Amino acid sequence: MNWLPLWLVCGLITFAIRYSFIALEGYYRPPGWFVRWLPFVPIAALTALTVPDLLLVAGKLSVGGDNPRWWAGLIAIAIAARWKNTLLTIAGGFAALGLLNFLR
Amino acid sequence: MTPRSAFLLGMRALLPMLLGVAPFGVIYGVVALQSGIPPLAAFLMSSLVFAGSAQFLLAQLVGAGAPALLSIGAVGLINLRHALYSASVAPMLHALPRRWKLLLAYLLTDEAYAAAIPHLLADPKSPTAHWLLFGAGFALWAGWQLSTLVGVLLGAQLPADLGLDFALPLTFIAIVVPLIDSRAKFVAALAAGAAAVLLASLPYKTGLFAAALAGLAAGAFLQRVEKR
Numbered sequence: 514m515n516w517l518p519l520w521l522v523c524g525l526i527t528f529a530i531r532y533s534f535i536a537l538e539g540y541y542r543p544p545g546w547f548v549r550w551l552p553f554v555p556i557a558a559l560t561a562l563t564v565p566d567l568l569l570v571a572g573k574l575s576v577g578g579d580n581p582r583w584w585a586g587l588i589a590i591a592i593a594a595r596w597k598n599t600l601l602t603i604a605g606g607f608a609a610l611g612l613l614n615f616l617r
Numbered sequence: 618m619t620p621r622s623a624f625l626l627g628m629r630a631l632l633p634m635l636l637g638v639a640p641f642g643v644i645y646g647v648v649a650l651q652s653g654i655p656p657l658a659a660f661l662m663s664s665l666v667f668a669g670s671a672q673f674l675l676a677q678l679v680g681a682g683a684p685a686l687l688s689i690g691a692v693g694l695i696n697l698r699h700a701l702y703s704a705s706v707a708p709m710l711h712a713l714p715r716r717w718k719l720l721l722a723y724l725l726t727d728e729a730y731a732a733a734i735p736h737l738l739a740d741p742k743s744p745t746a747h748w749l750l751f752g753a754g755f756a757l758w759a760g761w762q763l764s765t766l767v768g769v770l771l772g773a774q775l776p777a778d779l780g781l782d783f784a785l786p787l788t789f790i791a792i793v794v795p796l797i798d799s800r801a802k803f804v805a806a807l808a809a810g811a812a813a814v815l816l817a818s819l820p821y822k823t824g825l826f827a828a829a830l831a832g833l834a835a836g837a838f839l840q841r842v843e844k845r
Binding site for chain 2: 516517519520521522523524526527528530531532533534535536537538539546547549550551552553554555556557558559560561562563564565566567568569572574582585586589590593594597598599600602603606607610
């Protein structure tokens with residue numbers, strides 16, 4: 514199999530997506546709705562990335578006792594909201610997960 | 618902030634994520650070999666494509682003998698969400714020389730963006746913002762290269778599942794929650810999270826992209842309503 518050209522094309526496409534708006538900046542006038550949507554990108558994109566990790570077990574929605582990651586995640590969210598500290602949130606989340614797994 | 622301290626701050630912000638990324642990289646290396654990809658090719662994909670979930674998919678598609686065009690389309694779809702990060706950081710990188718823009722675009726992953734964005738938002742006019750993003754991007758890049766190399770060298774042996782991958786959602790939580798400082802942003806998070814779960818079964822992670830758009834629309838809509 515000739516993998517090098519395939520890797521290169523896939524890499525170029527990935528790069529083009531990441532470069533797209535960085536390259537265009539200054540060369541176009543973004544429409545108003547686009548400018549209003551932009552401040553929500555960090556929250557919307559990163560939340561969309563994270564929530565399925567917490568709520569889905571093997572592709573199925575699970576909020577019961579068989580999904581300790583969801584409960585540990587909720588505890589981490591509470592810690593993050595209260596103390597706004599990255600390491601504390603990670604440590605608290607892992608501690609909660611360990612405890613829940615131990616109690617199970 | 619000096620370039621050096623900005624670079625180190627970016628690296629430090631990314632560091633906890635490596636806890637989750639490293640096992641993921643090792644598993645990628647093993648899966649790629651099991652798909653029949655030669656070790657050198659498996660390792661080089663990590664620098665040529667440099668996109669975690671897309672690399673998993675590409676390795677599996679190649680292993681299954683999928684046509685090249687399908688693989689290329691799938692990689693494009695899975696990485697579509699990075700266009701949102703590109704749009705988000707573009708205004709902050711506007712004045713940089715092109716070589717910097719090319720470098721930072723190459724390094725613009727979920728993790729690097731997440732690690733850097735709270736700092737970039739806190740000081741969008743910082744003259745060393747690009748060094749911060751570079752520090753975060755480089756830390757992830759180096760960790761990814763190293764962990765995939767370990768996976769390729771380990772070969773058939775999958776690492777024990779220690780649950781370390783949980784470090785990734787936890788770090789994202791630590792980043793996102795403090796950014797929610799208004800009702801509109803809270804609604805954006807709720808809408809994006811709910812949509813991501815509902816659309817999780819869509820192929821090639823297109824549900825992620827659609828869910829992010831739903832969050833953007835919901836947040837912007839509420840903000841407009843509140844302003845009236």
